[in-house]
Amino acid sequence: MSSPHMSQQLPVLVIGAGPTGLVAAISLTRTGIPVRVIEKRDTFHGGVRGTGLMPRTLEALSFLGVADEVMxxxxxxxxxxxxxxxxxxxKLAPWSEGCGDAQFYPFPExxxxxxxxxxxxxxxxxxxxGVCIESSSELVDFEQFDDKVSARVRRVSDGEASPGLEETVECFAMIAADGARGRTRRQLGIPFIGQTKEEDRILTGNAYIPNLNKHHWHMWGNMKQKAxxxxxxxxxxxxxxxxxxPELPHIPLDVDHVRKLFYSIxxxxxIVIDAAQWVSEWRANIRMCEKFSVGRVFLIxxxxxxxxPFGGQGMNSGMQDAVNLTWKLAMVYHGQASMGLMETYSEERVPVIAEMLSLSSALHFKAFGKPGASALDGAVGGPASRENRQVDNAEIMRRPKTLLQLGVNYRWSPVVLETRSASITTSSDDVKKDPYGAGSDKLRAGDRAPDAKMSVVRLxxxxxxPITLHHHFNMLKHAxxxxxxxxxxxxxxxxxxxxVVPDFVDSGLTSxxxxxxxxxEISAPLPSSVADLAKNEKLALLIDEEAEARRVYDLSYVDDEVTYVAIRPDGVVGAFSGDVLGMQRYFETLILGGRN
Known part of the structure; x- marks a missing residue:
């Protein structure tokens, strides 16, 4: 492993303190990287806005140690x-499909x-x-160098720049979580491909209602007209x-007009709306970048x-951008991998986001109707149909299991390794077609790592x-x-x-x-080589009494006496191998950024 360069003592600058920026900052801070977070607003938004946290996101939050607070x-x-x-x-209808019982899920809904x-x-x-948000601060511009980014930051008051209150921040890298209207993407010169539809509007806000039950998600009217x-x-x-x-009127966003709209529909x-706050109109703006980074500047x-917002994918996808990016950035920062690893952030996330836009847009078009062919087609994976079937509210709002995001995968990534039988693998072209699902009926490298109930042995x-496999997952290192x-x-x-222990375990790369x-099996004496590792607390010994782990990791049909499985810090299977040479190959490829 290489030693950290002097520039690696610089902080990472995070621009924006929404969920994505905060998750990125928490992840980096937990890995020992100094972080600065700037936020243009002087007060934080009180609107409900995004409300759905998907199981895949909850798993990531658990790896960061914040899931209990969220629950x-x-x-x-x-x-x-x-x-x-x-x-x-x-008429009652479920919101979405559940996970099913094929695997053990720590967050089943x-x-x-x-x-x-x-x-x-x-x-x-x-x-x-130990990190506080630097509010009333905005990015002015930045310049990239081989080993750092130099960013100019200034204080703002009431949205206006404060003369003379500027600072140059030298940083190891910059993460832009500054939103669709943010300055960073424009300064990078990355096109924002897609379409804006001003006529597709959704009115959102906080409503305080003392006499409405919370047993259901209530809906009146018809979404094909107004609801x-x-x-x-x-x-x-x-x-x-x-x-x-489409028949929703343009109304002032005060509580009296919100009440009148509700009563009219x-x-x-x-049902008394006591108060309505943070009421705003969302207008369809469906876009994505062709790449998510340039040099040391990353967009999330x-x-x-x-x-x-149909499908609840946006906030979740942003936070998953953050966890995909930050474990890689931590490896580079700490001298465990080359800067080439950072190119895999775009390589892995762009196909996933393109498919996400396709899925969420399909739900959107159920409610608002589909557009003709446009620039959006290139972003969401195919020409749009002009068909506008008549569908009821229940069909429009029904959410498939796909949107739980448990099938999101990176099977095509240059930094995952599958060395098992060809019968469980699929071609690179096949797996790219469905980054939100599974390209075969067997778990393979690049998929979400399943959980399983286990026992840990006190040696x-x-x-x-009792314990679970996910208990061993965190954003600090591989498992x-x-x-x-x-x-x-x-x-x-x-x-x-x-x-592998000297290079990969002793270095902190993996548990x-x-x-x-x-x-x-644990009653027999341990071989001295294993006993020494256990004595030095370099390994844990687990028992798969019910063979649940072997089943969910698709090992029950394998006769190999040993199988190695590397789990990335973001909870993705990095590699399967029948011998230690495969693991060496995986970690060496990771260290070289997949470019060996």
Missing amino acids: DISIQPKSFAFYGPDGRTP SRAVSQAEFEEALRAHLQRL FGLKPLKTENLFQIQALG SGRDD GDAAHCHS TDRTTQ LFVFTSSTAALERVGEELKT LEIILPKAT
Whole structure:
């Protein structure tokens, strides 16, 4: 491993303190990287805005140590109550498909949360890590060098620049989470491909209603004309306003007009909107960049892609941009990998985001109708149909399991390695077609790493306690699992691990876990090579008593006595290999940025 260069003592500058910027800052700070976060606003937005957190995002938040805080401020999704012409008789329908029982999921369903409360929880967590948001500060411009970025930052007051209050920030890299209208993307000269449809509007805001039950997500009217929805959130009496449809009138955004609109659509004068705050109109602006980085400057979230709120993919995709980017940046910062690794951020995320735009746009067009062919086609993967079928509210709002994002994968990435039987792999062309799903019926490198119930062995007295595989995942390092068929295989494992422990375990690149199939196996003495590693706390010994881990990692049909599985810090399977040479190849490829 190389030693950190002097420039690597510089901070990483994060521009924007929305969910994506905050997640990026938390991830980097936890890896020991100094971070500065600037935010142009002097006060933080109090609007509900994005409300859905998908299971894949919740897993990432758990790797960052913030999932428990998020669960405390969120609620499980509610079924829809679509009201008929009388405004009182509901037709109930589920919001989305569940995960199913094929694997063990730590978060089997999405959660509903106010984005304002979510951001507040992230800011509090970041502050506990020693980082405070520098509000009323904006990026002016920047210049890139071989080993750093020089950014000019100035203070602003009431949205106006404050003369003389400028600072030059020398930083290792710059992460732009400054939104669709942000300055960074324009200064990089990256085109924002897509389409704006001014006529497609959604009215959103915070509504406080004391006499409406929170058992359902309530919807009145017809989305093909005009409709009014109220989505419950955890805060007492708080609902999110969602009004849309081609016949929705242009109205002032004050509470009296919101009340009148609600009554005109629902006919329910018995439901009292006490207050309506942060009411605004969203207009369709569906775009993405052709690449998400130039040199040491990286775009995440809305700065790189913006889309319809239908499907709840936007905020989630932005945070997953952040976790994909930051573990790689941490490896480069700490001298564990070359700068070439950063090119894989765009290589992995652009196909995923293009497919996400295609899916969320399809949901959007169900409600608003599909456009003719446009520049958007290049961003979302194909020409748009002019078909406009008549669909009811339930069909428009129904969400497939795909949108839980558990199938998002990077099977085509240059920094994943699959060395097992060709029967479980697919061609590069095939896997690129479905980055939101699975290209084969077997788990392979590049997929989300499943969870499984296990037991961990306390080696001092050979007792066990329950645990899950995801307990070993975090944004700090890889997890290297060594699946063995019996203790008899440990002799081989101990010898093989001698070749990887110095470079990969001692360096902090990966943790090491050996997985045995039965608890009875731990009564036998451990080979000295394994016992020494355990004594020095360089490995954990796990028991897969119910063979759940072997099943979800598709190893139950494999006769190999040893299988190595590397899990990336973002919870993605980095590599499968039947021997330690495959793991060496994977980590060396990673270190070289996939360019060997």
